Amino acid sequence: MTKTITIAHGNGGEENNELIKKIFYKHFENDILAKSEDAAVIEDGKLAFTTDSFTVSPLFFPGGDIGKLAVCGTCNDLAMMGAKPKYMTCSVIIEEGFPTRDLEKIVKSMKKELEINGAIVVSGDTKVVPKGAVDKLFINTTGIGEIEHKGITAAGLKSGMSILVSRDVGAHGATIFAAREGIELDSTLQTDCASLYPQIKALIDANVNIVTLRDATRGGVSAVLNEWAKTSDVCVEVEEESIPVQEEVRGICEMLGFEAVDLANEGTFVLCVAKKDEAKALEVLQNTHTTSRVIATVTEQYKGKVLLNSSWGTKRFLDLPTGELLPRIC
Amino acid sequence: MENLELKNLYDDFRDGETIKAYANIIAEDAKKLKKPINIMEVCGGHTHTIMKFGLPQLLPENVNFIHGPGCPVCIMPKERIDHAYVLAMQDDVILVTLGDMIKVPGSNGSLQDARAKGADVRFVYSPMECIKIAEEHPDKTVIFFAIGFETTTPMTAVLVEQVIKQKITNILFHINHVTVPEVMVELIDSRDVHVDSYNNQIDAFLGPSHVSVISGSKIYDKFPKDYGRPVVVTGFEPVDAMQGISMIIKQFIEDRCELEVQYKRVVNHEGNLKAQELIETYFEKMSLFRWRGLGNVPDSGLKLRKEYAAYDAEIQYKDVLPIAEIEDHKLCICGDILRGMAKPQECTIFGTACKPTTPIGSCMVSSEGACAAYYKYGNLI
Numbered sequence: 161m162t163k164t165i166t167i168a169h170g171n172g173g174e175e176n177n178e179l180i181k182k183i184f185y186k187h188f189e190n191d192i193l194a195k196s197e198d199a200a201v202i203e204d205g206k207l208a209f210t211t212d213s214f215t216v217s218p219l220f221f222p223g224g225d226i227g228k229l230a231v232c233g234t235c236n237d238l239a240m241m242g243a244k245p246k247y248m249t250c251s252v253i254i255e256e257g258f259p260t261r262d263l264e265k266i267v268k269s270m271k272k273e274l275e276i277n278g279a280i281v282v283s284g285d286t287k288v289v290p291k292g293a294v295d296k297l298f299i300n301t302t303g304i305g306e307i308e309h310k311g312i313t314a315a316g317l318k319s320g321m322s323i324l325v326s327r328d329v330g331a332h333g334a335t336i337f338a339a340r341e342g343i344e345l346d347s348t349l350q351t352d353c354a355s356l357y358p359q360i361k362a363l364i365d366a367n368v369n370i371v372t373l374r375d376a377t378r379g380g381v382s383a384v385l386n387e388w389a390k391t392s393d394v395c396v397e398v399e400e401e402s403i404p405v406q407e408e409v410r411g412i413c414e415m416l417g418f419e420a421v422d423l424a425n426e427g428t429f430v431l432c433v434a435k436k437d438e439a440k441a442l443e444v445l446q447n448t449h450t451t452s453r454v455i456a457t458v459t460e461q462y463k464g465k466v467l468l469n470s471s472w473g474t475k476r477f478l479d480l481p482t483g484e485l486l487p488r489i490c
Numbered sequence: 491m492e493n494l495e496l497k498n499l500y501d502d503f504r505d506g507e508t509i510k511a512y513a514n515i516i517a518e519d520a521k522k523l524k525k526p527i528n529i530m531e532v533c534g535g536h537t538h539t540i541m542k543f544g545l546p547q548l549l550p551e552n553v554n555f556i557h558g559p560g561c562p563v564c565i566m567p568k569e570r571i572d573h574a575y576v577l578a579m580q581d582d583v584i585l586v587t588l589g590d591m592i593k594v595p596g597s598n599g600s601l602q603d604a605r606a607k608g609a610d611v612r613f614v615y616s617p618m619e620c621i622k623i624a625e626e627h628p629d630k631t632v633i634f635f636a637i638g639f640e641t642t643t644p645m646t647a648v649l650v651e652q653v654i655k656q657k658i659t660n661i662l663f664h665i666n667h668v669t670v671p672e673v674m675v676e677l678i679d680s681r682d683v684h685v686d687s688y689n690n691q692i693d694a695f696l697g698p699s700h701v702s703v704i705s706g707s708k709i710y711d712k713f714p715k716d717y718g719r720p721v722v723v724t725g726f727e728p729v730d731a732m733q734g735i736s737m738i739i740k741q742f743i744e745d746r747c748e749l750e751v752q753y754k755r756v757v758n759h760e761g762n763l764k765a766q767e768l769i770e771t772y773f774e775k776m777s778l779f780r781w782r783g784l785g786n787v788p789d790s791g792l793k794l795r796k797e798y799a800a801y802d803a804e805i806q807y808k809d810v811l812p813i814a815e816i817e818d819h820k821l822c823i824c825g826d827i828l829r830g831m832a833k834p835q836e837c838t839i840f841g842t843a844c845k846p847t848t849p850i851g852s853c854m855v856s857s858e859g860a861c862a863a864y865y866k867y868g869n870l871i
Contacts, residue, residue, distance in 0.1 A: 164606045174847055401506075414500060416615070417589075417857065471506030472513070472728075474544025476867045
């Protein structure tokens with residue numbers, strides 16, 4: 161570990177993993193935590209339990225705000241364990257001087273999102289801190305959900321299985337980047353921020369046997385696929401051309417030197433199913449987003465690695481994103 | 491032009507079938523080569539394209555790449571990164587720079603570390619953002635730590651011009667702009683200290699198209715003429731790169747040694763004269779610029795002209811800026827890699843002690859450095 165924590169330690173990639181392992185896992189060690197899933201499975205597999213804190217700049221962005229994000233983020237982590245979100249807590253840390261009207265706008269958008277999930281906030285906390293102690297507003301939410309599809313685990317990938325994405329990737333990361341200070345890009349892009357439980361329910365209702373699921377938040381689709389490849393000790397072979405990316409996201413990536421698969425999403429998940437369930441799963445997913453695609457197959461070619469095949473016959477590894485995402489220079 | 495979309499600029503130039511077709515042409519032509527050839531792509535952007543799109547996998551064994559020094563972040567010597575760090579740590583200074591620069595470790599740490607310690611460090615995509623930052627913080631001095639080759643120099647020059655015109659008093663400059671042709675000459679002439687003989691392996695150059703958009707292809711006139719090395723100015727998409735390589739091979743089998751332009755859709759011989767004039771107005775050559783991994787290269791760096799000394803942070807802050815040169819890590823072989831005498835994986839610390847998260851040598855620090863590109867895209871294949 162480095163002597164001080166840098167922004168890179170919160171990137172969802174390699175440095176972030178190092179921080180979690182070397183500081184938190186070391187001291188909090190227990191069997192449930194060690195599974196390192198999106199949400200902890202407790203009470204003999206009946207309940208899923210998770211927490212997440214939200215800081216985003218700007219607080220309001222095209223297609224969402226920090227409130228929507230705070231409910232979606234936690235509910236999605238529950239949904240990714242096959243659970244229906246039920247009860248939530250909401251803690252806010254507010255910087256002195258924050259406009260009350262904005263706070264209410266944010267809470268209203270939380271309520272709207274709670275309704276989509278069928279969840280309720282049952283406990284909360286507020287702290288107000290002096291100017292400069294936080295950047296405007298931080299929100300933490302914790303959630304409990306009831307597991308409706310058992311056995312979802314990142315260790316379940318086997319050779320021959322198929323991997324799908326629920327929609328085009330990278331929209332949230334690209335939107336936030338374009339809206340950031342110092343970039344000054346005009347764009348009509350909207351974040352993908354959305355509650356995912358309805359789609360998971362649709363998959364369960366269609367009798368799709370879900371091997372594993374993960375929402376591709378920080379670190380993007382690359383981080384999810386790499387984690388699965390490592391946890392299940394398999395090779396994930398991605399057909400680069402099949403990864404759905406919106407034109408505008410692609411354009412921003414080209415200009416700034418990013419890859420869409422490294423960008424954060426807030427309403428996009430990656431799904432692994434047996435080959436026989438592939439067509440059914442795709443049909444269900446395409447009911448919500450026509451951009452949903454099968455992007456990869458599980459093989460044994462390079463165990464623990466994600467392999468990217470180009471349409472002209474070359475291969476390369478897709479690694480975990482490292483460092484802070486920074487635009488290229490020229 | 492009104493219907494031109496960004497995708498038009500790259501879509502056709504990534505077509506799998508076209509790339510395969512060029513691979514076939516190259517494979518056929520390469521059979522006629524009398525000896526293996528080494529092509530140096532000067533620019534880090536090309537290194538990135540070549541590795542990202544896996545182009546070496548499509549080339550015959552007798553056509554090799556040598557990855558050149560064209561990554562502005564990678565070549566920055568530690569003492570200049572220390573300048574940035576020291577400036578950032580000054581009270582009342584906002585240090586502004588471009589992207590990747592904030593990750594590069596100096597002797598006290600990177601600008602990212604300075605930021606973690608409370609320094610106000612910002613990265614911008616366009617240097618003109620500095621004016622907005624300076625307006626918002628009239629009580630602070632904004633120092634633009636300018637880096638880059640001919641491609642970014644005009645943007646800095648425009649900022650200098652605006653700062654002077656608008657009489658903005660709280661923006662200063664720390665200039666680290668470098669130029670491509672001078673370092674190419676250095677690479678051809680460079681001496682291998684290990685065997686004490688001239689030993690560079692470069693047979694031809696792939697010239698970066700965006701540099702020539704500014705400076706024209708004329709900057710390479712002397713390489714075929716005086717140094718016997720063909721140059722093909724080439725674009726950055728995989729189809730461009732494959733066509734550029736094919737053009738170089740054709741020169742060898744047809745016994746030609748010329749300057750050619752693959753990227754005709756934008757580049758001409760003279761370049762952007764307005765941009766060149768701006769650069770000329772505000773900058774002059776430094777007699778020596780020390781490149782990380784390569785050492786001193788004559789006439790390869792730019793500085794603000796004397797009459798603009800009031801805007802020069804190197805002069806205004808000279809009392810606090812360290813002056814001692816800092817040597818590269820002794821196990822690092824970036825110098826050899828940049829001269830084409832070694833590949834990244836031949837380095838004993840590549841991928842072990844030296845990784846993108848903890849870079850030791852220059853070629854690992856930026857995503858456009860050769861070692862970083864090998865690590866990211868080619869570490870096992």
